[in-house]
Amino acid sequence: MSAATRTRRNDHAGRGASVLVAGLASAFGVVLLQVTSMIGTIVSASGMTDVGAVRTALDLVAFLFIAIAVYVSAIVTTNTVATIIAGRTRTIALMRLIGSSARAQRRVVATDGLTVGAIGAVAGALIGTLLSFAGLRMLVATGVLPDLDYTLIEPLLALPVAVVVLSTWAAAWVGSRRVLGVSPMQAVGAAEERSREDTVRRPARTVIAVLLMGAGILLLAGGVVVGQVAPEGVLLGLLGGILSFSGLVLGSHLIMPPILALAGRVLGGSAPARLAAANAQRHPERSARATIGLVIGVTLITMFAVAGSTFEVMMQRTMEDPVLQAAISETVATSLAVISVLVGFSALIAAVGMVNNLAQSVLQRSREIGLLRALGFTATQVRWMILAESLQMAAAAVAFGLVLGVFYGWAAAQSLFGAVTMGGLTAPAVPWLLVVGCVVGTVLLAVAATLVPARRAVSVAPVTALAAA
């Protein structure tokens, strides 16, 4: 395979993932709004008077989850674009060498992001609408839903589509920042990898991240304290949660590498495992971005589940009536199921990003893999190395997300309902089924993520290593 075709395949793979991510986010938004509209139609047919208020409330909830999905997909796209550019450094340097300006090069990447976002968003919206339509017809035909005059297509649908296009464009713009750092000289000599020290030393970002986290945690603690006397504590807590979590995402390039290292140590000391551990930490920023999406997803799922379960425990302590207790348990269970599905979709988008990151990194490392093969790495060892990398990233993300989710969920329940129990702090209730589900999901995801990259890695001929640079 020549360098040119390899580069082309690189671009292609990255673009495919971005289209998929934009499509998933857009389809999710469109379907969610359509379901909201269906519920509105059913509610208004049932003769309720305050239909407008119900619809507004539902739309608000829908947009909250759409915002989460768009946020996660923007992180994933930024990462994908940055990864592609890292692999295309030489091509960009060559273009710079023969006279193209860095800004023109960056514009190409951003414009590409706009195209990708538009294609993905429109395709996602179409497929989402088709799914909604088919689902609705099926539910009406089987008699689950009444046969009413549903409107699936409404102007509001343009909003998630537009948001996805714009966010993909913006993400491509942010991700393409690296283009500016490519020197024309890199086309002449061998491109040096940015060392870990270079990437980690970004003082302004670190300071902001630490400030956000510090302020957020203080507010969160304040929320829990205030929550013991008044439910308004949740407002403090919410602000604290958003601030501290933003700080966490911003500082992920500092937080994730040690967690990844810890996860790597669990994999053992065999050569493939040690190489995998080193690889996952080789580009701290990149692996941080690849995993932070999954961290966000797992944190949100866990947070809602722990908040719900803790709320359930608190309520049952204050209520003696078993009928009421059962009713609360049922409400909590139903809401949690719905919320898990809604947030789970964002986790899926994050997973796509992680898979793509792994695939890209294998493509960009074919020379190194060739070297290992030449020195006597068996195909099985190569496969295990890729699997270990994937396991390490997924495990680190899920473990961290679980810890964060338990903390945030508990803080949310305390600040919102603490006043109701008047019995001091309640320990966080962790639904263990969820933990097991997350762990199983992680292993499945990690294994599935390696299928394609591992096949590619194994097909790298040992001779690749001997080709001149």
Add this chain to the structure above:
Amino acid sequence: METTPSDLGLAARVTHLGKTYGSSSTAVTALDDVSIGIRRGQFTAIMGPSGSGKSTLMHIMAGLDTATSGQAWLGDTEISGLADAALTVLRRRRIGFIFQAFNLVPTLDVRGNILLPFSLDGRKPTSAESDWIAQLTESLGLGDRLTHRPHELSGGQQQRVAIARALATRPELVFADEPTGNLDSRTGREVLTLLKAASTGYGQTIAMVTHDPVAASYADRILFLADGRLVEDRDKSSAEEISRIMLGMEQRA
């Protein structure tokens, strides 16, 4: 009884080796009936212009590529029929590699790179092997560099790490593919002197592919390839003589 390669004092041997790429109408012949032996303990250079088949020959002898016809042995093992897994283990335990582009693993430090052949094999060096590696790193001037990562080293230092890695397991045969191609001439001479010393001092068998007459002049024996055939087999020669032979080959072509 058949004579084995090791009876002949050969570390590796190929007989009637042929290699063609592509199918009938567009076939390109890279090797055409090549028979050679690499003598044990010697530093052998394989020379030839671009496209002479010298790289293909090395790839087949090192178990990285398969021949279209003919046989190849490493020691007494016939490798022409071996499957990928067996070839992998063979490369790991019995062959060392030195590349033009150094090819160190960027995520491992110098020590990790030198010990890589052992960790790939899932074992730790024995105490005798550890002593050997310590002696090796000392003589290559890497003693105070063991915790450095490849990007912190100069080209010459990186190539010395690669030499240490190739010699660490005391393989039956070390292949060097244009080992001085990415180095300035002074550093290149240092590397060649080190290879020569490994051969005379430790009896290490080395086969070096190169098109540089100066590099080839360090070898005990020089094999010349042109158009996929062996055309000359010389004992130690000066760079001038080697250049003359190369020029003669160009003019005949």
